[in-house]
Amino acid sequence: MNYKGSCHCGGIAFEVEGELAGALACNCSICSRKGSLLWFVPHDKLRLLTPEKDISTYxxxxxxxxxxxxxxxxxxxxxxxxDPKGNKIAAINIRCLENLDLASVAVTHFDGRAL
Incomplete structure (x- = not known):
């Protein structure tokens, strides 16, 4: 399935392809503050619709x-x-996907603080 997503203002737009079977809620120092629900996909399944120069990195x-x-x-x-096998991945914040019923997505909790 193809999904479209963006940041709040639309300055970052993207498409991602795959079967969204579930998401991960991590409790590490950054994820717990952001509140992201992450869906991991092979990097080649993420297609940016925004120029790279318009995206910031932390x-x-x-x-x-x-x-x-x-x-x-x-x-x-x-x-x-x-990923641990050396493959490029993208961690999609499913809260940024359009027309997605978040309640329908199974969430697994991950103890990132323990890493």
Whole structure:
């Protein structure tokens, strides 16, 4: 299935393809503050509709995840990184997807603070 998403102001727009079977709620220091619900997909399933230069990036700790956000409205629609097998992935904040009933998505809680 194809989904469209964006930040609040529309400055970052994207499409993502895949089957949304569930999302992850992480309690690490940044995820708990952002309140993201994350859906991990292969990076090639994410298609930016916004020029890369218009997207800001935040990294911390081990600098392995690029937390992408809008410099205008501050919303974090996705992150980018590498999975344990070395594959490029995107972590889509499903709260930024259009026409999605969040109550219909199973959420798994992840203890990111323990990492």
């Amino acid at each position: 990294v911390f700790n081990k600098h392995v995840i690029q937390h992408r956000f809008c410099p205008t409205c501050g919303i974090h629609p996705f992150g980018e990184g590498v």
